[in-house]
Amino acid sequence: MSELIDVVLPEDQVEGTRSQVQRWLVAVGEAARRDAPLVEIETDKVTVEVPAPADGVLVEIVATEGTDVAPGAVLARLRAGAAQGGTATPAVAPVAGATAGTAQPAAARSAPSAGSPGRLSPAVKRLLAERGLSAESVRGSGEGGRITVDDVLAAAPAAGTRTPQPSAAPADAEPPADGVRRVPHTPMRRRIAAHMVESLLHTAPHVTTVFQADMTAVLAHRAANRAEFERRGHPLTLTAYFVAACVEAFRAVPEALPGRGLVVPVIRDAGRLDLAGIAAALGELVRKARDDALTPTDLRGGTFTISNHGVSGSLVAAPIVINQPQSAILGVGKLEKRAIVASEHGEDRIVVRPCCYVTLTIDHRVLDGHQANHFMDTLVRRLETWR
Numbered sequence: 001m002s003e004l005i006d007v008v009l010p011e012d013q014v015e016g017t018r019s020q021v022q023r024w025l026v027a028v029g030e031a032a033r034r035d036a037p038l039v040e041i042e043t044d045k046v047t048v049e050v051p052a053p054a055d056g057v058l059v060e061i062v063a064t065e066g067t068d069v070a071p072g073a074v075l076a077r078l079r080a081g082a083a084q085g086g087t088a089t090p091a092v093a094p095v096a097g098a099t100a101g102t103a104q105p106a107a108a109r110s111a112p113s114a115g116s117p118g119r120l121s122p123a124v125k126r127l128l129a130e131r132g133l134s135a136e137s138v139r140g141s142g143e144g145g146r147i148t149v150d151d152v153l154a155a156a157p158a159a160g161t162r163t164p165q166p167s168a169a170p171a172d173a174e175p176p177a178d179g180v181r182r183v184p185h186t187p188m189r190r191r192i193a194a195h196m197v198e199s200l201l202h203t204a205p206h207v208t209t210v211f212q213a214d215m216t217a218v219l220a221h222r223a224a225n226r227a228e229f230e231r232r233g234h235p236l237t238l239t240a241y242f243v244a245a246c247v248e249a250f251r252a253v254p255e256a257l258p259g260r261g262l263v264v265p266v267i268r269d270a271g272r273l274d275l276a277g278i279a280a281a282l283g284e285l286v287r288k289a290r291d292d293a294l295t296p297t298d299l300r301g302g303t304f305t306i307s308n309h310g311v312s313g314s315l316v317a318a319p320i321v322i323n324q325p326q327s328a329i330l331g332v333g334k335l336e337k338r339a340i341v342a343s344e345h346g347e348d349r350i351v352v353r354p355c356c357y358v359t360l361t362i363d364h365r366v367l368d369g370h371q372a373n374h375f376m377d378t379l380v381r382r383l384e385t386w387r
Contacts, residue, residue, distance in 0.1 A: 005054055005078045007038060011071035019043045021063045021075065028058050032078055037146075039075055046294050056080045120147060127152040199324045204363040208318040211376045215335060215354045217386040234279040235286075242306055242332055242358075243278050245382040247271050250304075252378040253371050268301070303327055310334035310356060319361040327366045330379075333357035 009019065022042040026032050037049040038058070056078035063075045120128070120135060124147050128135060131152065138155045140147040200206060218241050229236035247270050267273070267281045288294050303326050309317045310333040317331045335356045342351045358379065362372050 003080045004059070005056065005080050006074045007050065007053060007076040007078060009041060009050060009069050009071055009073050009075055019069050019071070021065050021067045021069060022047060023065060024061060024076075025049075026052075026058050028061055030058055032056055032058050041069070043296060046296060046299065047292075048296060050075065052078060054078060054080050124148065124152055131155075195324065196321045200319075200321050203324055204322050204365065206319040206322065206361050207364045207367075207369060207372065208320075208359055208361040209369070209372045209376055210316060210318060210357055210359045211380050212355055213358050213380045213383045214340070215356060215383060218383050219354055221386050229276065229279055232276065232280075233283070234276055235283050236275075236279050237282060238332075238335070239306065239308055240275060240279040240282055241383065241386070242308075242330065242379075243267060243270055243282070244275055245379045246304065246306065246330065248382045249375045249379040253367070253375040305329040306332065308332045316357045316359060318359045320359065322361060322363055326363075328360060328362040328372075331359040331361070333359070 020042050022040040024039050025037050026039075032038055032052040032055070034053065034055050035051045038052045039050050041048050041050055058076055059079045060077040061075075062077065063069050063073065069075065127133075128138070133152065133155060135147060138147050138151050139145075141151050142148045215238075218238065222236055222238070222241070226236045250271070267278065267285070270278060270281075273281065285294070285298065288298065302323070305323055305326055305328075307317070307320055307329055309320075309331055313334055315333045317333070320329045320331045322329050333356045335354055337352050338355045339350050340353055340355065341348050342353070358376065360372050360376050367375075
């Protein structure tokens with residue numbers, strides 16, 4: 001009899017405190033190809049696909065859809081070498097602790113056909129919705145006819161002809177009553193909520209300091225260099241300036257980073273990058289986020305967060321909840337023209353300058369108030385004297 005192979009959740013492919021089986025892409029009894037996606041796992045931040053470790057037939061699902069799983073957990077078992085013409089006895093063994101409300105395993109459903117929603121990755125589903133396409137209208141070039149991102153892009157209608165499809169209500173949404181429809185949170189949304197509550201109420205005593213930054217020097221520098229950065233393929237956003245200013249503030253207040261080395265969330269070794277390098281790293285991360293291509297590795301290892309809440313019109317947000325186990329979070333408010341008093345040549349006068357409020361929320365176990373103020377003073381001076 002062919003060897004049984006465990007399908008294991010890789011320890012280096014998940015990020016967050018919890019992971020949950022979202023969707024099986026192959027049903028029990030179906031053939032699986034080596035390195036082809038087998039199951040989607042939803043973490044606190046991203047959805048990742050676990051591939052089949054070998055050619056074979058899926059003979060047992062250990063972790064059913066909706067089940068929480070830990071890194072290293074066995075998700076399913078394959079019978080190796082049986083992908084061609086092999087048969088298997090379906091088996092489903094829910095993990096300990098699974099509740100009666102757990103979703104039905106893939107073996108209980110008919111196998112999805114090529115190009116059907118059951119075989120679509122999150123990135124593909126988002127692109128289909130954006131371009132007003134149905135899965136049935138796109139020919140898949142992936143394994144077993146699976147639709148890829150490139151397939152959707154190739155089938156997308158010409159610019160200006162998209163007609164987004166209305167979103168369907170979740171199957172488990174409560175029926176309307178008195179004009180109100182209650183839609184339950186997704187598993188990811190529930191975990192994010194629990195994570196934030198844990199941070200604010202049970203882990204880190206939050207303290208927030210608010211400064212105002214005159215962005216005249218930054219905007220002048222951006223106007224003079226934006227075209228050159230664009231030519232090099234690196235969008236010069238204001239966030240890049242804040243990252244660079246934070247680097248200098250970290251050097252002035254190293255207590256903000258518990259541990260060795262300088263690590264800004266996702267952008268690693270930011271202290272070694274110039275503004276162009278920071279802009280390039282940001283541009284790549286934005287591209288991956290828009291393509292739904294961020295991996296857990298892209299989100300791992302952060303100790304400090306920058307939240308540009310001002311893009312949606314917010315002036316001040318305080319306190320912003322710290323993303324554990326990080327140490328602090330910088331909030332950047334809306335950039336707008338304000339009348340301020342400026343001293344020039346020994347005289348005070350009222351001038352109009354582009355300004356924004358910046359807030360720093362710290363974990364009081366890591367920093368004290370005077371260190372937070374020193375950090376912010378360094379950051380603001382860097383922005384206001386940009387060269």
